[in-house]
Amino acid sequence: MRFSDMLKMSLSNLWKRKIRTFLTVLGVVIGVASIIVMVSLGIGLRTSTMEDLENYASLTQVQVNAPFDTDSSSKKATDYYLSDETVERLKGLEHVVGVSPKLEAQVVAKFGKYIANYSLQGLPPEAIEKLNIKIGEGELPKPGGELSFFYGKFSLQDYYDPRSGDMPFWEKGKTLDVDLMSKPVTVYLDGDSYTSAMYGDGGGEDGPVKMPKKYMIPTAGIEEGFNDSESDYTATAWGIYCDLEALKEALKKEYKNKVIPGQPTSKTGKPYKEIFYNTLLVDVDAMENVTSVQKAIQDLGYNAYSDAEWIAQEQNSMNMIQAVLGGIGAVSLLVAAIGIANTMMMSIYERTKEIGVMKVLGCDMRNIRTMFLMEAGYIGFFGGAVGMGFSYLLSAIINQLVMNSDSEFGGMTISIIPAWLAGLSLVFAVLIGMLAGFFPARRAMKLSALAAIKNE
Amino acid sequence: MAEKKSSIKTMKNVITVKDLYRFYQVGDTKVKALNGVSFTIRRGDFCSIVGTSGSGKSTLLNMLAGLEKPTKGQVVIAGNHIEGMKENELVRFRQKHIGFIFQSFNLLSTMDAVENVALPLTFQGVPEKERKKRAVRMLKLVGLEKHLDHRPTQMSGGQQQRVGIARALVVQPEIIFADEPTGNLDSNTSAEVMRLMQRIVKEHNQTMIMVTHDNYLAQFADRIFHIRDGKIQKIEEKKKELEE
Numbered sequence: 001m002r003f004s005d006m007l008k009m010s011l012s013n014l015w016k017r018k019i020r021t022f023l024t025v026l027g028v029v030i031g032v033a034s035i036i037v038m039v040s041l042g043i044g045l046r047t048s049t050m051e052d053l054e055n056y057a058s059l060t061q062v063q064v065n066a067p068f069d070t071d072s073s074s075k076k077a078t079d080y081y082l083s084d085e086t087v088e089r090l091k092g093l094e095h096v097v098g099v100s101p102k103l104e105a106q107v108v109a110k111f112g113k114y115i116a117n118y119s120l121q122g123l124p125p126e127a128i129e130k131l132n133i134k135i136g137e138g139e140l141p142k143p144g145g146e147l148s149f150f151y152g153k154f155s156l157q158d159y160y161d162p163r164s165g166d167m168p169f170w171e172k173g174k175t176l177d178v179d180l181m182s183k184p185v186t187v188y189l190d191g192d193s194y195t196s197a198m199y200g201d202g203g204g205e206d207g208p209v210k211m212p213k214k215y216m217i218p219t220a221g222i223e224e225g226f227n228d229s230e231s232d233y234t235a236t237a238w239g240i241y242c243d244l245e246a247l248k249e250a251l252k253k254e255y256k257n258k259v260i261p262g263q264p265t266s267k268t269g270k271p272y273k274e275i276f277y278n279t280l281l282v283d284v285d286a287m288e289n290v291t292s293v294q295k296a297i298q299d300l301g302y303n304a305y306s307d308a309e310w311i312a313q314e315q316n317s318m319n320m321i322q323a324v325l326g327g328i329g330a331v332s333l334l335v336a337a338i339g340i341a342n343t344m345m346m347s348i349y350e351r352t353k354e355i356g357v358m359k360v361l362g363c364d365m366r367n368i369r370t371m372f373l374m375e376a377g378y379i380g381f382f383g384g385a386v387g388m389g390f391s392y393l394l395s396a397i398i399n400q401l402v403m404n405s406d407s408e409f410g411g412m413t414i415s416i417i418p419a420w421l422a423g424l425s426l427v428f429a430v431l432i433g434m435l436a437g438f439f440p441a442r443r444a445m446k447l448s449a450l451a452a453i454k455n456e
Numbered sequence: 457m458a459e460k461k462s463s464i465k466t467m468k469n470v471i472t473v474k475d476l477y478r479f480y481q482v483g484d485t486k487v488k489a490l491n492g493v494s495f496t497i498r499r500g501d502f503c504s505i506v507g508t509s510g511s512g513k514s515t516l517l518n519m520l521a522g523l524e525k526p527t528k529g530q531v532v533i534a535g536n537h538i539e540g541m542k543e544n545e546l547v548r549f550r551q552k553h554i555g556f557i558f559q560s561f562n563l564l565s566t567m568d569a570v571e572n573v574a575l576p577l578t579f580q581g582v583p584e585k586e587r588k589k590r591a592v593r594m595l596k597l598v599g600l601e602k603h604l605d606h607r608p609t610q611m612s613g614g615q616q617q618r619v620g621i622a623r624a625l626v627v628q629p630e631i632i633f634a635d636e637p638t639g640n641l642d643s644n645t646s647a648e649v650m651r652l653m654q655r656i657v658k659e660h661n662q663t664m665i666m667v668t669h670d671n672y673l674a675q676f677a678d679r680i681f682h683i684r685d686g687k688i689q690k691i692e693e694k695k696k697e698l699e700e
C-alpha cells in the first residue's frame with residue numbers, strides 16, 4: 001500500500017468521527033499548551049534571573065586578594081603581594097582569558113561645605129571597559145594623561161557635612177546639586193591625612209598632621225541614571241573609577257618616599273619601590289570553569305572569591321522550579337495520551353468488522369498497524385500544532401498581565417517560548433500520540449479476519 | 457514450487473483438497489464441522505456448495521480462502537499449500553489470487569462506489585489514477601455506471617452487492633469465493649445477481665466457488681457439491697460437455 005494512500009485513509013477515518021476526534025485533539029491541545037506554557041515560565045524566570053545576576057556580578061570573574069597575613073614579617077608574605085609578576089603568573093593558568101589589577105585609594109572629595117569619602121578604584125582601560133557601565137555623559141577614563149574620575153550613578157549620595165554630621169541624602173533624600181561634568185572636583189588623594197588634619201586629635205608622634213595637597217580632578221564621565229534614585233541598581237552604582245596608571249603616578253607624586261596607606265612595608269618599615277595591587281580580577285573563559293580556576297588560584301596560596309557557588313545554587317533552584325513546572329505540564333499531556341489510547345481502542349472495537357474485511361480484501365497487516373499509528377500520530381500532530389499556537393497566545397496574555405502588575409515580577413517577561421521548545425513539543429506530541437496508539441494498533445493488526453466476517 | 461506458481465494460468469486443477477478435517481471443541485463435545493473432505497476444482501469451474509444449516513459449508517469455504525486453519529489435511533490452491541502459510545503470506549496470497557464476496561456486502565460506508573471497488577487495488581499499491589479507471593470499468597461491467605459516486609446507504613441491496621462483486625473482480629483474481637452472496641437479497645434480485653456473476657466469471661475464465669442453501673440458486677453453477685454433516689455427499693456435474 002502506498003504511503004500517501006495510508007495517510008489519506010487514516011485522515012478520512014478521523015474525519016469520519018469528527019466530534020470524538022475533536023475532543024481527543026482538545027485533550028492534546030490542553031496537554032501541549034500546558035507543557036509549553038509551564039516550561040516557558042521556567043525559561044522566562046531563569047532568563048530574567050540570570051539577567052539580574054549579571055547586573056549584580058560578573059558571572060565569569062574571580063577576585064584574587066593577597067592572603068591575610070597576620071604576621072607580615074614572615075618571609076613568605078612578600079611572595080604573595082599582588083604585583084605585575086603575579087598578573088603574568090595568573091594569566092598562564094588554564095581557562096584564564098585575562099587578568100586586570102585593581103588599585104584602591106581612600107580619597108576625600110569636597111563639595112562646598114560637604115565632603116564625601118571614596119574608595120577610588122584604579123583599573124586598566126580594558127577592565128573599565130568590562131564593567132559594562134552604561135555611560136550617561138562623557139566617556140570612560142582615558143589611559144595616559146592626567147587623572148580623571150568616572151562616577152557611578154549613586155556615588156554622590158554619600159556626602160555629608162563634617163561639622164554638623166548631617167547627611168542630607170540619607171536623612172532628607174536631597175541629592176547634591178553639582179554639575180560634575182563642567183567643573184573639576186576638589187579632591188584630597190591622601191584622604192586619611194585630610195581627615196586627621198581637619199578633625200584629628202592633633203596627630204601622633206610626628207606632631208600634628210599637615211593638611212595634604214588639594215587636587216582639582218576633572219570628570220571623565222558619569223553613569224546613566226546619575227543621581228536618579230529610582231534607577232536600577234548596578235554593580236558600579238556606588239563606585240568611582242579612574243585609570244590605573246594615572247592613579248599610580250598621582251599616588252607616587254603625592255606620597256613621594258612615604259608609605260602609601262594600605263601598601264605593605266618592608267621589615268624596617270620602609271616602602272617598597274613597586275606599588276602592589278589590592279585585587280586582581282581574573283576573567284575566565286566560561287561560567288562552568290570559574291570554580292576550577294578559583295580552586296587553582298587558591299591552591300597557589302591566594303585568596304580567591306567568585307560568585308560561582310552562589311550562582312550555581314541559584315541555577316539549581318531554577319532547575320528545580322523548571323522541573324516541577326514541566327512535570328505539571330507533563331501530567332496533563334499524559335492524561336491526553338490516555339485519551340488518545342482510549343479513542344483508538346474504541347475505534348478498533350467499532351471497526352472490528354471493517355478491519356476484518358480489509359484483511360480479507362488483501363490489506364497487509366503491517367499497513368493496518370501503520371494506519372492506526374498514523375491516526376494516533378495525526379491526533380498528536382493536530383493537538384500539538386493547535387496547542388502550540390494556543391500557548392503563544394497564553395504566553396502573551398500572561399506576560400501582559402505580569403507586565404502591568406506590581407508584583408515582584410512586574411515589568412518582567414516571565415514567559416518565554418523559544419523556537420526549540422515549540423518545535424520539540426510538536427514532535428513530542430506526535431510521538432506521544434503514536435506511543436499511545438501503539439498497542440491499539442498492534443491489536444488491530446492481530447484481529448482475526450475470520451472473527452470479523454463471521455459475526456454477520 | 458516456484459515452477460508451479462508460475463504455471464498457475466495453464467494449470468487445470470486450480471484447487472486440490474485432501475482429507476480435510478476441522479473439529480471444534482465446544483465444552484466437552486467435539487463438533488466435527490468438516491469430517492474428511494477431498495475434491496479437486498478445475499480452472500474456470502463455477503461451483504456451488506449446498507447443504508443444510510450447520511452442515512459445514514462456510515467452514516469449508518473459509519478454509520479454502522485461508523481464513524481458517526484446518527485441523528488436519530491439505531489445501532492446495534494454484535500450487536500453493538495454504539494450510540501452512542503464515543497470516544502475512546496469506547494476505548499477500550489473497551491479494552494476488554483471490555476475490556471475496558460477502559453475504560452482507562461489507563462495503564465501507566464512507567466511501568462511494570468507485571472508492572469501494574478500488575479498495576483492493578489501493579491495498580496492492582496501484583496508483584490512484586489507474587485504480588479509479590479500473591474501478592469505473594468494473595462498475596460499468598456490473599451495470600452501475602449511473603451510481604459511481606453513490607455511497608452504500610444511497611443504494612439498494614442488489615446494487616450494493618453488485619459493488620461487492622465489482623470489488624471482488626477488480627483485481628482480476630483467478631478464484632472468487634462467495635458465502636451466500638444473495639443471502640440478503642430477494643429472489644428476483646438474487647437471480648439477477650447470479651446471472652451477472654455467472655456471465656462475468658465465464659467471460660474471464662475465472663473459478664468461482666459459492667456457498668448457498670438455496671437449491672434453485674445452486675443450479676446456476678456447473679458443479680454442485682452437496683454437503684452434509686461435514687462430508688461431501690455427492691458432486692453434481694451439470695455441464696459435462698465442458699469437460700470434454
Ligand SMILES: Nc1ncnc2c1ncn2[C@@H]1O[C@H](COP(=O)(O)OP(=O)(O)OP(=O)(O)O)[C@@H](O)[C@H]1O
Nearest residue numbers: 480482487489508509510511512513514515516669
Ligand atoms: N468457531 C466455532 N466454534 C465451534 N463450533 C463451530 C464454530 N464454527 C462453526 N462451528 C460449528 O461447525 C458446524 C459447521 O458450521 P458452518 O458455519 O460451516 O455451517 P454452515 O453450513 O455454513 O451453516 P449455515 O448455512 O447456517 O451458514 C456447525 O455445527 C457450527 O456449530
Ligand SMILES: [Mg+2]
Nearest residue numbers: 513514515635
Ligand atoms: Mg454459513
